[in-house]
Amino acid sequence: MVTNKNKSNLNRRQFIRTGAAALAGAAIVPSVLSGRPAEIAANATIDSIHNSPGFYRFTLNEAEITVFSDGSFRLPSEIFAFSADQEKREEFFRSRMIPFDEVPMQSSPVLIKTENHRVLVDTGSGFSDQEGSNIGRLGMAMQTAGISPNSINVVILTHAHPDHLGGLVHHETQDAIFPNAEIVISDVELDFWTDNNVSMQLPDWMGPFLPGIQSVMETMDGRFRTISAGDEIVSGIRSIASPGHTKGHISIVLEAGDQELLIVGDSITNIHIDFENPDWLFAFDLEPETASNTRKRLLDMAATDGMLILGYHFPFPGLGYALKRSSAWQWYPAGWTVLP
Numbered sequence: 001m002v003t004n005k006n007k008s009n010l011n012r013r014q015f016i017r018t019g020a021a022a023l024a025g026a027a028i029v030p031s032v033l034s035g036r037p038a039e040i041a042a043n044a045t046i047d048s049i050h051n052s053p054g055f056y057r058f059t060l061n062e063a064e065i066t067v068f069s070d071g072s073f074r075l076p077s078e079i080f081a082f083s084a085d086q087e088k089r090e091e092f093f094r095s096r097m098i099p100f101d102e103v104p105m106q107s108s109p110v111l112i113k114t115e116n117h118r119v120l121v122d123t124g125s126g127f128s129d130q131e132g133s134n135i136g137r138l139g140m141a142m143q144t145a146g147i148s149p150n151s152i153n154v155v156i157l158t159h160a161h162p163d164h165l166g167g168l169v170h171h172e173t174q175d176a177i178f179p180n181a182e183i184v185i186s187d188v189e190l191d192f193w194t195d196n197n198v199s200m201q202l203p204d205w206m207g208p209f210l211p212g213i214q215s216v217m218e219t220m221d222g223r224f225r226t227i228s229a230g231d232e233i234v235s236g237i238r239s240i241a242s243p244g245h246t247k248g249h250i251s252i253v254l255e256a257g258d259q260e261l262l263i264v265g266d267s268i269t270n271i272h273i274d275f276e277n278p279d280w281l282f283a284f285d286l287e288p289e290t291a292s293n294t295r296k297r298l299l300d301m302a303a304t305d306g307m308l309i310l311g312y313h314f315p316f317p318g319l320g321y322a323l324k325r326s327s328a329w330q331w332y333p334a335g336w337t338v339l340p
Contacts, residue, residue, distance in 0.1 A: 054137075055145040056317035060308070061257035063236070064113040066145055067310065067317040070124030070167070071135035074102035081273055081280035083288070089280075096272040103270070105313040107163055109138055110263055111147060112254055117234045118147075119154040120178065121252055121263050122312060123167030138167050139177075152178045154234060157185045158265030158312070159246040160193045160217070162209050169219050176220070184233055187226040189248025193217060203286070242267040242298060244291025245284070251298060253307075260307045267294050269313045271320070271331040275299065278328060299329045308334060 054069035077100055081089045093100060110121040124138035142149065155178055157165050167177055192198060193213055202210065227233060229241030229250050242251040245266045252263040268274045269282065278295040285291035302309050303322040311318040319334035 054316060055141045056319075057145070058319075060254065060259050060261055062115070063254060063256040063261075065254075065261065065310075066111040066113070066147065067319070068109045068111065068124075068138050068141040068145070069316050070107040070109055070141070070163070071137040072104060072106045072316075073135055074104050075284075077101055077103050079103075079283040080270065081277065082283045083279075083281035084277070092273075092277065098270075098272060105269070106316045106318065107135060108310075108312050108314070108316060108318050109167070110310060111152075112237065114234070114236060117154055117237075118152050119156060119234060119237060120152045120181070121156045122158055122164040122265065123155060123177070125163045126166030126169065126171055126177075135163070136166075149178050150180055152181045155181045155183050156233060156237075156239075156250075156252060157183065157189070158242075158251065158263070158267075159189055159249040160185065160213055161246065161266065162212055164265070164312075165213065165216055169216050174219055176223070181223075182225045183220055183223045184225050184227060186229055186239065186248040186250045188229070188243075189246060189250070190217075190224060190226055192247040205284075240298070242294045244287045244289075244294045245282075246286050249294075260305065261310060262298065262302050262307045263310045263312075264298060265312055267291065267298055268309075268311055271311065271314050275322060275329045275331045276325075300324075303329055 055066055057064065057066045059065070077093065077098070080098075080103055081092075084092075090100065092098075107124055109124050112119040112121065125135045139149075155168070168183065169175070170177055192201070194217060195201075199207065199210060227239055227250075229239055229243075229248070232238045233252075236255050238253050238255070239250040240253055240262075242249050242265065249265060249267060251265055251267055254261040254263070273280060274282075274295050278299065279292055281288035281292060299322045301307070303324045306321070309320055309322060311320075314320070321332045321334065322329045323332055
């Protein structure tokens with residue numbers, strides 16, 4: 001059993017520096033497209049891409065989905081697949097062109113617009129005071145997409161890590177960013193983070209972030225609607241238990257006619273490592289073995305049912321499919337021709 005204390009050799013200072021650092025030149029441009037992948041402008045410069053808030057819009061039958069870019073960052077590569085043999089891990093990273101030093105990751109909140117609701121799934125980091133930061137861009141992306149925060153009537157949190165709930169509260173005024181929205185979170189997740197002894201249940205690297213999480217929760221007190229995993233949140237949108245990354249992590253399923261969209265949050269974070277080696281453990285999962293089992297269960301369900309998958313940390317806009325390959329799976333971006 002892997003314990004929280006030996007999951008990673010990272011110290012706090014290294015995590016804060018690298019985990020919140022920007023990914024310069026993230027390949028994101030605004031796009032308003034329906035039903036097909038965004039096309040990145042071939043002549044876009046690094047500076048113009050870095051400074052452009054991004055969104056991607058498509059429809060799933062009667063539902064309209066907008067994927068926002070909250071920006072991007074890098075994580076030290078030793079966090080990924082820390083349980084794997086180093087030589088095997090390095091060969092796999094090399095074969096998939098995954099950087100050895102720091103792995104780039106996007107953050108992509110999702111807006112689901114139905115006949116009666118505007119549902120935002122996760123809220124991004126909120127802000128960053130790190131030099132050269134490229135995170136905390138949800139507000140700019142929403143403005144570019146023509147979406148007012150006041151129009152959101154439901155916010156769903158897959159879990160309560162800072163890059164998912166940080167955008168609930170303005171960091172200077174402490175005002176609610178989405179004043180007309182109820183905040184939906186799993187009962188297990190809320191109970192965990194509001195427990196008086198939560199600090200004793202967290203790994204060391206999480207310590208610096210706990211006060212910020214608790215501050216947001218205190219500000220939002222009275223606005224939360226707790227659900228049990230598996231509950232329907234609004235008509236056509238239901239939750240799925242996906243614990244491991246955190247105690248009460250949930251994934252979201254949108255049912256739109258004969259089509260389904262699976263929003264995985266942080267239960268699946270990498271399109272190569274998690275799909276092809278789901279047993280490899282991720283150091284930022286609170287319960288790594290549970291998280292591994294969750295990955296396999298979700299990927300099996302998505303592949304069996306032909307569900308469209310949307311990953312919060314996948315390459316933007318993070319849409320694709322899981323295809324069964326022997327004892328694992330393979331990622332196919334949406335829009336590609338999938339051959340048998």
